[in-house]
Amino acid sequence: xxxxxxxxKPPRPAIDGGCIxxxxxxxxxxxxxxxxxxxxxxxxxxxxxxxxxxxxYKKITSVEAVYIDTRLNFVDAFSNLITRDSYNISxxxxxxxxxxxxxxxxKDDDFDIIQLESLFMTPYISTVRRFSKSKIILRSHNLExxxxxxxxKVSSTGPKKAYLNLLAKRLKEYEVSxxxxxxxxxxxSPEDTGHYMDxxxxxxxxxxxxxxxxxxxxxxxxxxxxxTLFHLGAMDWMPNIEGVEWFLRExxxxxxxxxxxxxxxxxxxxxxxxxxxxxxxxxxxxxxVECAKKYMQSKxxxxxxxxxxxxxxxxxxxxxxxxxxxxxxxxxxxxxxxxNGKNILLADSxxxxxxxxxxxxxxxxxxxxxxxxxxxxxxxxxxxSILTRNLxxxxxxxxxxxxxxxx
Numbered sequence: 001x002x003x004x005x006x007x008x009k010p011p012r013p014a015i016d017g018g019c020i021x022x023x024x025x026x027x028x029x030x031x032x033x034x035x036x037x038x039x040x041x042x043x044x045x046x047x048x049x050x051x052x053x054x055x056x057y058k059k060i061t062s063v064e065a066v067y068i069d070t071r072l073n074f075v076d077a078f079s080n081l082i083t084r085d086s087y088n089i090s091x092x093x094x095x096x097x098x099x100x101x102x103x104x105x106x107k108d109d110d111f112d113i114i115q116l117e118s119l120f121m122t123p124y125i126s127t128v129r130r131f132s133k134s135k136i137i138l139r140s141h142n143l144e145x146x147x148x149x150x151x152x153k154v155s156s157t158g159p160k161k162a163y164l165n166l167l168a169k170r171l172k173e174y175e176v177s178x179x180x181x182x183x184x185x186x187x188x189s190p191e192d193t194g195h196y197m198d199x200x201x202x203x204x205x206x207x208x209x210x211x212x213x214x215x216x217x218x219x220x221x222x223x224x225x226x227x228t229l230f231h232l233g234a235m236d237w238m239p240n241i242e243g244v245e246w247f248l249r250e251x252x253x254x255x256x257x258x259x260x261x262x263x264x265x266x267x268x269x270x271x272x273x274x275x276x277x278x279x280x281x282x283x284x285x286x287x288x289v290e291c292a293k294k295y296m297q298s299k300x301x302x303x304x305x306x307x308x309x310x311x312x313x314x315x316x317x318x319x320x321x322x323x324x325x326x327x328x329x330x331x332x333x334x335x336x337x338x339x340n341g342k343n344i345l346l347a348d349s350x351x352x353x354x355x356x357x358x359x360x361x362x363x364x365x366x367x368x369x370x371x372x373x374x375x376x377x378x379x380x381x382x383x384x385s386i387l388t389r390n391l392x393x394x395x396x397x398x399x400x401x402x403x404x405x406x407x
Contacts (some may be wrong), residue, residue, distance in 0.1 A: 123171075151308045151310065182203065183204070189207065228262070
């Protein structure tokens with residue numbers, strides 16, 4: 001098959017979960033013998049860096065990028081309040097990107113599948129339909145409206161809560177409308193598939209989780225705990241900010257009081273600019289890390305205190321592949337299919353976080369057991385080659401369905 005992959009940010013360098021998800025999917029398709037062409041948006045937040053790409057990657061993917069200014073514009077955001085448009089989506093539309101896509105399709109309309117990576121690429125559906133007969137697949141990384149809906153739920157009353165509810169409403173309406181414009185949806189979790197069905201989805205839909213190559217993730221046994229907890233995530237993403245602030249405000253003071261030897265490390269994009277008003281001797285800002293794998297390997301217990309968000313947390317899957325012991329909220333671990341107490345610990349309140357940590361500190365055997373179980377769980381459920389085959393079968397199903405209609 002020939003696949004055109006439209007990405008809302010460059011898959012490489014793979015600096016966050018979304019990039020890793022797109023890049024691993026590309027690798028899986030190429031390794032399975034299929035041709036992949038990449039057209040991606042280059043943004044202020046995620047710039048395209050061709051000098052960091054290998055010649056082999058450039059040749060195999062023929063990757064191209066177009067700059068889109070997705071920075072928040074308060075005039076545009078305010079004007080969208082009096083229209084029915086979703087500003088979250090409309091700011092990803094660019095005439096330059098649209099023209100580049102048109103040129104690609106005019107030159108080579110031989111793609112079997114055009115895959116839209118996330119809802120942010122859906123403004124280009126009309127261009128694809130005008131210049132191509134290819135099947136369009138929406139690779140849904142999460143339901144965007146769910147993220148804003150959850151943030152509104154935990155927000156205090158007032159203008160902010162009202163605005164978040166409006167964003168969620170607009171996004172929900174938009175996501176419902178998109179279901180009638182694509183040929184299929186590949187979600188990243190069973191929960192998201194269920195949410196689409198609840199919205200009335202009547203087109204082909206398949207759950208195809210994020211896949212990894214487990215062999216590239218080394219596990220150390222016995223478990224290496226060096227009195228550190230860590231959070232790895234971009235601190236320019238609102239759900240991460242919200243979750244870390246909750247942890248620092250509601251959970252960390254009591255943990256630090258009971259276990260003064262522990263240190264909390266915060267890493268990820270923009271984390272070194274994060275304002276910490278707590279005891280800086282026990283909270284370390286590590287900033288953006290060069291290699292997430294090496295960073296996670298060097299630290300002790302991983303925390304994921306998410307209160308909102310959607311899709312799946314790719315860092316949890318990577319952490320489990322490394323055999324990390326993880327304490328997460330239920331929302332943080334949503335969509336992965338984990339088992340509390342077997343391969344992860346779930347905690348949705350300060351008291352539960354405290355209990356999980358105390359259980360681990362008094363029982364090193366529990367750490368080793370969770371570590372081994374986490375690794376084997378990922379090997380069984382998130383192998384990239386198997387998940388790629390499932391995605392290809394979904395592609396074929398959609399193409400076969402059209403042939404049956406024509407006959």
